[in-house]
Amino acid sequence: MLLAIDIGNTNIVFGVNDNGKWLNHWRIQTDHKKTADEYEVIFRSLLSAGKICRTDVNNIILSSVVPSLVRPFTEMLPGLFDGTKITIVGPDIYPRLPVKILNPFEIGADLVANAVAAFDKFGKLTTVIDFGTALTFTTIGKDDEIRGVAIAPGLQTAVAALAGQTAQLPHVHLAAPPSVLGQNTIHAIQSGIVYGFTGLVDSIIDRTQEELGEKISVVATGGLSSVVAPLTKNIRNVEPMLTLDGLVQICAIVCKRK
16 A cells, blocks of 8 residues: 655645545645644544554655655654655656656656646646646646646735735635625625636736646645636636645555565
């Protein structure tokens, strides 16, 4: 079995995969201050509750956009899984992937995992939109390469900025409001963020297709993809497990089985 872990700025998502099937997966809050011992307690508890036998895990793959947490995890995991080898997604392994990485030291490991999974599912000329702490657009070109990336603040990041920088605007739950013309503060923020980002998404996709001169497939992933995707004209596919699916495929290419 394979343990796949994606460390993001807001959440750490991880799951156990057996021959292409997810046996269980979890999402916990990213905490830069937690030690290896503290993360071990969390992992041990969740795996036990999920009825996952740790001795059955024979491969671990880790992607991270939080450099300070790589060391605690590489200290914690071998002890928890009896010395199982850890593969870390990074520039060293990129030449072996089916998608070419043109700027290996610039791109996030999560975006590489997204691209590998999207390329497998949808082929070339595909854009992955990841609704995370940042809103990212990763486009695979016609030559099987990551052609480029666009990055904007994520929806929750925008809400947090509003609440943090204004005296009277609160944090709100993000959902499509009943009208673009908000009749109260909550609906007004929901309108500006949800419908505003819907327009941003469609604009980036339209410009991408215009620049490439090609029609592209669009796939969305990340926590708020289910909120925005139905409102857009371009998103037809939502894959909540896309990043972890990409890690499974990367491990199949580069991990050494016991």
